[in-house]
Amino acid sequence: MDRPSLSQGLRQRGEQQLALAPRMLQSIEVLRIPACDLESYLEQVAADNGALVLGPPQEASPAAGQHSSFAPGTRGAGREATERHDEMLRNHPAGPASLSEQVALQLADLGDDDELTPWLHFLLGCLDEAGYLSVSDERLLELAAESGLTPDAGLLGLAIARLQTLEPRGLGARNAIEALLLQLEPSDPDYADLCRLLEDFLEELAQNKLPAVARAMELDMPGLQTLLTRLGGLEMRPVAALAESGAEAIRPDVLVDWTGSGFEVRVDRSAFPAVSVDEEIKALARRPDQEREARDWFRQRLDQARWIVEAVEQRGRTLLRVSRALFHHQRAFLEEGPGHLLPLRMHKLAQDLGIHVSTVSRTVSGKHVQTPWGIFPLRHFFQAAGGTEEPGGAVAARGDVRDEVRRVVEAEDGSAPLSDDAIAAALSERGRPLARRTVAKYRRELGIPSSYRRRRFD
Incomplete structure (x- = not known):
């Protein structure tokens, strides 16, 4: 039997590398994606390839090969860390209600028979992401008519005035200056001076022309500094901490818990669907009566689906391996708290694991971990990046x-x-x-x- 020529061998090797390239790229892409985005990515792939099946997400409980444990360095240190964290949570107030919830509670106090109540609900829907009512009165009346309210400029004015008395202060302001003014108390002895600073001297303050402002207001510098400190405590965006259009809650990719005998590191698989290959398409690809073109088409889809399944599994294994090594190094953080981070570089961790530093970077990029001390970006634990x-x-x-x-x-x-x-x-x-x-x-x-x-x- 003739041995393959050198040119044939090189050609076969090149074809294998070309076939491997999409598979490697798929694995790299899946590794890079955080849990919060992986679901939409997999849904898009499944929509383009019927051979990939999405199932219910796996539970957050440890899955085979997706968790690892290590003992603490000090006896009882992990338990003490968890107890301190639990105590902190017990003493910490619950998170703030959303803007709609806060305003709804205040509107409920007005009573259902208050003629301004429907207008207030309407105006709440007209606020922008900062909490401003930036639409003109004319446009508001047009929108009110479209929503079923009888246009009434008088009621609109009263409703805006009522809205601006609600919490958070500054709600319904027409601009940033009015938002700041609405947060001032008219009974404050400094009310007039604070209003004057906001209305007449903003440009000078922005340019740090404080001596000129002090002279114009007939104040000494300590007095002006006191007023500026007061203004610095105001919020330019009334709903900055409450805006429902803000960032979604962070979904951690990795969970670190104290189990009683050590810290357990887990990859959270519950944030995205389980993936598998469609069995019916497998059977179709094996049917001997299929035309070659159809069989090749099915096999191509199956290969792509298998690559995704393998990439998701590889993502979990790599994320677990990197996270375990990371927290083995940052054990003091787990045992003692955020003030005990140790210097660590990505290339050092990569060397310890025998992988390329780019793999470590992709693994931690955009991903978060839930620890006994709260949720942190994984990059947070590489403290030497800017050292x-x-x-x-x-x-x-x-x-x-x-x-x-x-x-x-x-x-x-x-x-x-x-x-x-x-x-x-x-x-x-x-x-x-x-x-x-x-x-x-x-x-x-x-x-x-x-x-x-x-x-x-x-």
Whole structure:
């Protein structure tokens, strides 16, 4: 029998690689997708390929090969961590009601016979995502007529005024300035000055022209600073914490629990449907009376479906493996709490696992973990991503360096605040060399304004 030529061997190898490429790409794509998006992705694939069957999601309880346990480093540490967390939850108030729930409770107090009640419900539906009533009165009357209300400018005005007395304060404002004004109390001794600042001096305040504002209002600088502090406590977006259009609740991909003998790491499979290959299409592909073209079509669909099933399983295995190694390193976090994170780089974890760092990055990208201390992004546990190399190769965690930036700013002379270059120089003197751009980045993350805006006029 003739042996295959070199050219035939190379051609066969190339064909195998071409066949493998879509399979690898599928696996990489599925690994990257967080649980909250995986369901819609699988639904789209199933809609395009009838050979892929979606079933009910698996329970969050451990599935074979999808969980792992390890004992705590200190006897009783895990139990103590869980007890501290449970105590924290018992003492923590329940989450806030939605905007609709809060307003509905307040509207119920008005009584069903109040002629403004239907108008208030109507106006609630006209609020934008910030809680503003940004539509003109003319347009509101048109919309009211379309919703079955009898247009009445007088009732509309009364309803808007009533809406603006409800909580959260600022609800129904026409713009940000009115939202701030609605949060002020007329009985406040500083009410007139606060209103004047908002109505007459916003541009000057934005430019930090505080001495000019103080002179115009006949105030000394400490008095003006007190008023500005008061304004800083107001909310420009009335429903910022309650807006129903905000982000959906985070669905963790990984669960870490204390079991009594150790910490258990699990991959949560309940957030997306189970996947399998359609048995009927399998049978059709095996029928000997099928035409070759039809048989090839079925087999192609079956191959694609098998790739998806395998990719989902591989995603779970990789996510579990990376998560277990991650929390084995961050055991102190599980036992003691968020203040005990250790420096860790992705490439170090990749080396420990014998995989490429890009695999670790894709595995944790966009994914969250539920721990005894709350829900966190998996990337949160790689604290060295923005850190600095210490003498001897040790890595300073990003949070530590940011704290150094904050401390330098807190110690500065308010009348001559430090520039980012000066902060970088101060950090270098403390043994924390950092580029100016990195200083600026950390400063913004900490909510610290620029040196120009930090200047105080005493």
